[in-house]
Amino acid sequence: MGRQAEANSYVPLPVRNGVAPSYLWLTETLAGGMLRFLAARFPDVTVDSWAARLQRGEVVDALGAPLGADSHVRKGMRIWYYRELDELETPIPFKEKILFQDEHLLVVDKPHFLPMIPTGRFLHETLLVRLKAQLELPHLTPIHRLDRETAGVVIFSHKLETRGSYQSMFQKRVVKKVYEALAGPIEGREFPFTYRSRMQDAAQFFVSEEVPGEPNSETLIEVIERRGDIVRYRLHPHTGRKHQLRLHLSSLGAPILNDAFYPVALPCKGDDFSAPLQLLARSISFDDPLSGEKRTFHSERTLDWPTGDSR
Template structure:
């Protein structure tokens, strides 16, 4: 779909039910009217759905003027609309917890299974939309991400004036992240140790793999506790590659419990919430770029030991 509204842009549609409007720049003029253009531009959305949105006034130009089915499609126009789903979303029966809020940041303890932002079949059942609807913070934006399957601490900015200062911490890798995971034992290693590898995109778009070459990922691994054949690890990622912790433990012969991607990508379980990935973003720490004071935020959640 189109891009979501930028906080500092003139937005002719308000946030509605936590959903910010999206926009699309038109790169060419087209005959046939706006309805025909939208149906062709977004084939996954039915023409009937677009017709209903146009009739409701939910598709507007940059000035906020509602567009109709027969409105001209002109190069250089920017149109605004709300993203919608044609099918009802399955409610995700787990709740987020707010850990901290000030005039700049919102820190949240995310549950398993809840996506960060709207994508694919998820819209209202996402952390960003839930929080916007609950707190009425129209400028709320995550400044880093967690996988849908991962629970734990995540930080949002809701002040556009200071957002860049906090985002730069993650870009400069000065944020201290601590994760915990439940997995099997790693053989042939003395703990703690640092694992490094070269990670690249795998054959399937959603997974990563390792290959020979200069390492581009690094994780410091400690053991916190053992219960039978299960170990609770503390993980310190020094780089932030996609699925880094999941791939590193799987490569060590100890995939995280209930991981449906590593070491082998399993068929999608859809809306089965019975076996959450046992990976938790336990804590995030940093020196506040505005005050210089050290800050640490810690998850209140716990992982589920088997048995």
């Protein structure tokens, strides 16, 4: 699909039910009209759906003028539209909790299973769209990400003028992030210890793998408690590679409980919410780049021990 609205440029369509409009630059001039172009450009969307959107005036040019089915398709045009799903979304029965809000930041405790942003079959059932609809913050943007399967603390910016200052903290790696996970025991190690490896995208695009070479990922691993064959670990990632914590524990012979990707990617369970990944972003700490104040935010969620006991 097209890209979502750039917050610092003119946007001819408003945020609708928490969904920001998307845009697409046209790279060539084509005959046949706008409906034909859209149907060919987005084959997963039906022709009838595009026809209805055009008729409702929900596809516009850069100045906000509605486009019709027969409108010209010209190189250099930028068109705007709302992303929609042809099928109803399955409600995700877990709620986010707002931990903190000021004029710059919004800090949220994300539940398991809720995607951060619209992607694939998720649109309204995403954290960003839920928050925009609830709080009417049109410039809300996450400044880091959590996997859909991971719960815990995540930070959003909602003020354009200061967003870069907070984003730079993550780029400079001056943010301290602490996670917790439930997994089996790691044998042959003295705790705490640091695990390093070289990671890259695997052939299956949605997972990562370890390969020989100079390490580009690093995690400090501690034990909090052990109950039988299950251990609660405290994890300090010093780098932020995709699925780093999940892959590191799996490579150490202790995959996180209910991990459907590591060590083996299992068939998708669709809308089965019965077995959440036992990984939690417990806290985030940093020195505020504007005020210099020390800030720490903690998740109020818990991990689920197999016995039903949780802390």
